[in-house]
Amino acid sequence: MKHTQDLGGTWNLRGIGVDLPAAVPGCVHTDLLAAGRIPDPFLDDNELAVAWVGRQDWTYSRDLTWDGPECDRVDLVFEGLDTVARIELDGTVVGSTRNMHRAYRFDITALLSAGSAGPAGSQSAGVGGSRALSVHFTSAYTEAERVRDLLGDRPNAYPEPFQFIRKMAASFGWDWGPTLVTAGIWRPVRLEGWSTARLATVRPLGTYDRESGKLDLTADVERTRDRALRARVLIDDREIAVLDIPAGETGVRTELDVPGVTPWNPIGYGDPQLYMLTVVLTAVDDDTELDRYQQLTGFRTVHIDRSPDETGTRFVVHVNDQPVLVKGVNWIPDDIFPSRMTRERYELRLRQAADAGVNLIRVWGGGLYEDRAFYELCDELGLLVWQDFLFACACYPEEEPIRSEVVAEARDNVTRLSPHPSLITWNGNNENLWLYEASGWNNEPGGDLTWGPGYYLDLLPAVVAELDPTRPYQAGSPWSGSWEHEPNSPDHQTMHSWEVWNREDYLNYRDTTPRFVAEFGWQAPPAWTTLRDAVSDEPLLPDSPGVLHHQKAEDGNGKLARGLEPHFPAPASTEAWHYLTQLNQVRAVRTGIEHWRSHWPHTGGTIVWQLNDLWPVTSWAAIDGAGRFKPLYFALRSVYAGRGLTIQPRDGGHVVAVLNDHASPWTGELRIEHRDAGGAVLAVSVTPVTTAARSVALTPIDEVEAAFVVATLGDARAFHFIGDPTPDAGLTVTAEVVPGGLDVRLHATGLARDILLQPDRIHPEAVVDQGFVTLLPGESTVLHVRAPVDLDAASIKSPWVVTDLASALQGNL
Template sequence: MKDVTQLTEGWSLRHEGALLPARVPGCVHTDLLAAQVIPDPFIGRNETEIAWVGRQGWCYAAELDHDSRHERTELVFEGLDTAAEIALAGEVLGRTRNMHRTHRFDVTGRTGRLEVRFDSAYEEAERVRALTGERPNVYPEPFQYIRKMACSFGWDWGPTVVTAGMWRPVRLEHWSTARLAEVRPVVTVDGLPDDGTTTGRVEVRVRVARTERGAGRPLTVRATVRADGPGAGAGSAAGTSQAAEASFTGDEAVLRLDVPDPELWWPRGYGEQPLYGLEVTLADEEEGRLDVWRRRIGFRTVVLDRSADAHGSGCTFVVNGVRIFARGVNWIPDDVLPSRMTPERYRTRLTQAADAHVDLVRVWGGGIYEDDAFYDVCDELGLMVWQDFLFACAAYPEEQPLRGEIEAEARDNVVRLMPHPSLVLWNGNNENLWGFRDWDWEEPLAGDSWGEGYYLGLLPRIVAELDPTRPYTAGSPWSGSWEHHPNDPRHGTHHSWEVWNRQDYAEYRASVPRFVAEFGWQAPPALATLRRALPGERLAPDSPGMLHHQKAEDGNGKLNRGIARHFALPEGDFDRWHYLAQVVQARAVAAGIEHWRAHWPVCAGTVVWQLNDCWPVSSWAAIDGDGRLKPLHHELRRVYADRLLTLLPGEDGPVLAVDNQAGTPWHTTVGARRMHVDGTVLAKAGIPVEVEPRSVARPVLPAELLPAPGSAEEFLVVDADGLRAVHFPVTDREFAYPPADYGLRLETVAGADGDAGARAGEATSFDVVVTARTLVRDLLLQADRLGAGATADRGLLTLLPGEEARIRVSGCEDVTVEQVRAALFCVAPR
């Protein structure tokens, strides 16, 4: 049986003639941070002080000493970042130039000093640029010439922290006769539950590597699918096992297993996520078991329906025969130093996504193919994964040495990720087809290659060959062919950035794209995040640290213009500016989602830019760089819920949309009230509504409920089953809000043992009970102002006079009513 030795200990990093302790997996920055050679790049403007790290070479070393009874020993690097030379006992084993591949070297019988020497990524990129020629991109950094995480070189939300190192595990594999070189399970489903009989089919394609002694020896391979077997783990299905055996033709074999009536894997909100353990065992008669491979799989079908219709050409995910409005978020690397990511951190962040009723996560093409732990959690939570190939916002040369690296990288990662049932789409690139058409690339390219051959040729061929059960699309945005503009909202996927860049968020309602794969609005992170990242700084929108942690072009200008369209722009009041920026972000994203959901099934999904941040920064994220939830996260939980009430502006007044994405009918009565700002009810009605599953109803509002056009004193509120929507005829700065007046009291929450108190110094939970005496719009408790670890379970709240709301606060010690009052904000201050 194959033996594996993890090489995590005994590494050192050479710096200025000295040897520093090194951790593997890790990178130069994490090791220098641990040795206190560099300051934390996330704090203040330290990013600029550590820029030198990415511009020089680095050498890692360890003593390699092994004594194996096996015929072959191989040194395996799961991730080398990026241009590296590997030497053992002074002899070069090989060179690498791709962060996104696994590399393997034969070290049978060899010991001595192992060195991994990394060139500066800048130097490697310049070498490749000299070979291929210049290509345009959107940032002044050479990321398209090196197969490395593009956002290492900075982005409009990320710092420039150009890493080097062994960022994924390193190990020795000792084996004899043969080993499993590649296992590729192609999982399909024949029939669906509505058809009667359903059969899950697993075709396992296996390739082996052999030693000289193993060449030509008869081998057998056995595959077993167990609903409760090895690898099934959390969320596993219940049932029996199926097995198959095969012999090899040369170095390849194919096994086929049928699983009758399998439990189907569904996206969250559509069903359960049963997982099956798949085990593949390699053996020969003389030595018995030689190698084993284990993964979890799931049975489901996925189609991307791109057929033409009266509105253009669609883009609808169909899973197990059910058409889905995708409620998505874009994912960027959660840390600019990705070796710091842990399975626990992946689970935390993805659970936060699931808590916001997200059912699709797009892994964006300027980052990485994430660790298997990421996809494992998505499998368990029912989060569909849209996986970009790693190309973003640039023209990419198609010549060597890049082309060969890109093909090998794609093959590596398609095979690695294809067992995961959560993976529903391969996407060729981010914005490069659009960039070629609209970003003035054609003239400077002058006929040179720019990546089209990857997106329309190489990558779809690889997916069709290796992973034929999943759809592939050439890019995002992409209209399906050059017959239409790449970002045509009537065809395929659309990125909506004109609104954030130049317009009011109300303009989201001007069109109905078929699938909105990117749109978003910025806001600063939580105050506690800012105070940690900018210690000692007197915070202001344009203070030095705030500007350094704002990477978007004219980012603060766009934030200020977004606020000023709706509110008086605060002068000299950072706290109110901070609150209003977060309010506008939440409202902007909600406006888009509410509008596009109301136009289902013409629009079949929204993917918000973005879920997360990789450091503390003002950005489009719903979760800031310290993991704190912005008001946007709470708003996503509202607008991505199965059931949603929306009041949309119409030519003749507000229009009510009642959206039911649940699998059961929604029978309700919508209570509608036209109100005066002083709380007087001017008109009211109960509107019976019946909404079929996965559909939208638009009941007519009686004319007497519509506020007078342009009124600064009337508004409309609708309620049903605990849900609420409001409509104000004018902007907040024009509306005649009274000064907010509300009462506060605090109620301690009993613990699990019924004890209402907390031990000395122990964090506790309590309810903030707010009783409105006037209209209170967009009330927000910024819990981190009560304590850095404090959280609140609700975001923006609009209360009518006489209404009461409870906000659960967790993670802070006892506070006073006045401290809570100081952490509360609303549109009309007290």
């Protein structure tokens, strides 16, 4: 039986002028923070004050003793080293690494056995003396610059050499992230002792064929002895196969029928049914258990319809032969120091996504192949996963020493993630095929060198075809399917919509109906308390130094201001700027999603940029860097709901689009009201409607002179404001103390547009259950504010705790 010994815990960290205790898993920055040796890099411009950390070399060390039984072999196993490392045991080099995205295994049996008492000539490792284990990290800059100088510089989107090292690219900064270049033992490390043989890899590919599961199973073994082996395969303790591995063979592959299983389904399409897969490796001659693999997995079939039609090329995801409207978010690493991530934190963030109506998470290519916990939680929640290979926004060299690392990394991670039914597609890169010509990289110095298409169009699809033929591969995002079309064509497959935000107003989302929108978004600052905790500027202004340091997008604040201009007067205060930019973010994303969703299945779905942040920053995120919801989060919950209404321009007029992403028809009476600027009803029509399952139905709106239109069907409601009426809302706000917080009642005697309660202004840990709310005359609603401490009902009267649009514009706060 295999024996493991965890080597996590307290190590020692040494650098120039540094010698202190360190935590493993971890990284140099978090160890220095814990020791008080560097300031918080999230505060003000401290990011710059700690830049030296990424430029230094570091050494982690500890004593090591094998405490397990005598084994044929003992391996030193690192699940993740960041990034360029040399591993030594008692001064002897065990191995070296140059890739953050791979796991490493080193045979240290002989080194453990040296000098220990044992049978003459024994090559096995038993309990022996202490050994000195050291892991020496070379600065990622040193390695990246060495490779850059060796292969020639190449263009990228940011002034850092991230494409010359296989490391999380976002460590080097992005247009939403700081430059904090990490080093360390960032994932678990252990000793593994084993004899005769072990399961080196198990690759289960589960599919579903109408009434039965199919399991394509590959098991590779590593040996120390040439004995006949046997692998028992069980599903939920039910034996489905016994596989013989003759002496001398290094593995087995088989295809198995698995009757009686229920398919795994994404959110909204059934249960995400999972089964425990167990593979037990034994020796045939004495039935000794040598190793055991266990992993929850599922059975489902996925394909992407990329067939041509009269307007271009489709992009519609199908799971178990059902077309799925993708309601997605882009995921970046949830912490700039990824070693701080825990299963609990992954679960919190992913449940928040699911609760917002999201059914797909795209793991973006400048980040990570995430921890096992991430994919297990997506499996459990029914969240689909689109996984980028880790290439983003740059020309990547295709020569050595990078190429072999890319191959090994791809093979490692395709194998590692293969059990997860939530994973439905592999994507070759983020924006590289598009930007090569669109950004003029081909005409810049180094643009004539290799730049990555050999990876995306040849190498990576070959790896996927060999190791994971059950999942569709995409060459890139965006990608039109071939060089016959511009890579970011709206008519062919996936598109990134960034002209809006960068140069155009959000109403221009309505100018295109792409086949699939894999990225789009609009910026807003984080929650007020998140901003104040990160920026000590006095006075705090939209363009004060700390605020600008926490705005990483090129001309980001300029774009925010230009985005407000068509819709609102210039904000009169920082608080008004904060409120209006949050509102503009909501309106922009809502405009895009509702427009594109009304064109389903022509438009196969949307993936908002982005769900989360990894530090406090003005960005496109729905959840800010402190984990607080921005109002966009609640807007996603509305626009990604299974059923909803939206009022859209069509053919010179307007229609109500009834959006039904349910398995059953939606039947009811559609009420359309035309109202004046004060909210008084001018005209009403009531129409019986039935919208088929998984479809959209359009109902024309009569043209009546009015200030705005309200459409209602059941509990769903949509507004269309023809002008921009902001009369006095006649808003009354009262609060009742209840267990766990406050119930805040809003009542309007007039039209109260875009009422926002900011719970963090009451208490830093307070939360609320709604974002922007609009009330018609005479309407009321209750917002539920909850906190871990008792709250004062009078706190809701503080400035900017509860705000409506008219008050924000008129300065009545």
